[in-house]
Amino acid sequence: MKSQLNTTANEATLLTPVKIGDLSLPNRIFMAPLTRSRSLAHSHAQTPLHALYYTQRASAGLIISEATQISSQGQGYAWTPGIFTEDQVNSWKLVTDAIHGAGGHIFNQLWHVGAVSHNVFQPDGGQPVSASNWTPVGDAFVGDYHSQGPTVPHPEARSMTKADIKNVIKDYQHAAQMSKEAGFDGIEFHAANGYLIDQFMRDSVNKREDEYGGSIENRIRLLNEVVDALIQVIPASRIGVRLTPIGGAGGSYDSEPMALYTAAAKSLSGKGLAYLHIVRPNSHGNEVGLIGSGDDIVHSIRALFDGALIVNGQFTYEEAQQWISTGKADAVTFGRAFLANPDLPKRIAQNGPFNQPDPTTFYGGDHKGYTDYPTLNQTEDSL
Secondary structure (H helix, E strand, O other): OOOOOOOOOOOOOOOOOEEEOOEEEOOOEEEOOOOOOOOOOOOOOOOHHHHHHHHHOOOOOOEEOOOEEOOOOOOOOOOOOEOOOHHHHHHHHHHHHHHHHOOOOEEEEEEOOOOOOOHHHOHHHOOOEEOOOEOOOOEEEOOOOOOOOOEEEOOOEEEOOHHHHHHHHHHHHHHHHHHHHOOOOEEEEEOOOOOHHHHHHOOOOOOOOOOOOOOHHHHOHHHHHHHHHHHOOOOHHHEEEEEOOOOOHHHOOOOOHHHHHHHHHHHHOOOOOOEEEEEOOOOOOOOHHHOOOOHHHHHHHHHHOOOEEEEEOOOOHHHHHHHHHOOOOOEEEEOHHHHHOOOHHHHHHOOOOOOOOOHHHOOOOOOOOOOOOOOHHHHHHHO
């Protein structure tokens, strides 16, 4: 895939520095959060392998970490990391110290999957929780946590009580504090992809009749309550929020995504947040024909939110450059391209060549398909 970075002198490019919140970053080629399922099985801690993986990609303008659960209740997949114990904090310090040593920056993506889980991950084997009683479509990836695994059907989740909601807000705050102690430069609140916050926002799941259900204003209440709670722990200028207007795990949807997600963006404006990270429809989580069909929502969000806009969703390098140069977005996150190309900014700068990712090694395993993708220097040295 070739990149086209030829622009006029006053236009930004993917390689132009950018200020996000109060951080000055070297380029607009950001690394998207990528679940790789390689954390230690029972402690959910990171290892020196993770430090190597992330440090290899420290030339990204900003790394957004793999989704990291805020509690045991928040886990939905095997071998994913946590940020709620001291052991987890200490393990993440290995990662953040290495990234900073290489001149990079990283935000921690805080994650609660809600219903998209299984009893094997829940405290005391209890039910997963959601906005309302709901059974997600599809199977949970439980790995070796379950004798009938590695995938088993999702069970029904139970509706959260008011006490549950207060507790989950506290869990987000605690995870933010732990992220700060672990040395992250900031946090990204994962309110996307059909997970817990989306389950409150989307009317296909949320059937509540209290102040968290019914109107759009009520359904975005938890989104804003969590953000306001996070700002008590982390400066707003170091907090981003991720939203996905269409698609995600479990099969949830909203009947009026334009109205819902523009209202969400407007409600988050004025808080001083670093950025919104918007995922447009793409074939990774939707039908192939939906690629780009949500761009109108993204453009509307751009007009309503007063912070930086980061976009994601199978952007080619040419399209990403066009969005940057025309001011449609301030940065673009790349997922699988960064997975396979540790030095992606350098490769984009010189129009490739680009390694191709190996899907068989995306989830679980060891260094293969994780830290063994060659850089341009390594490729040249082998010639």
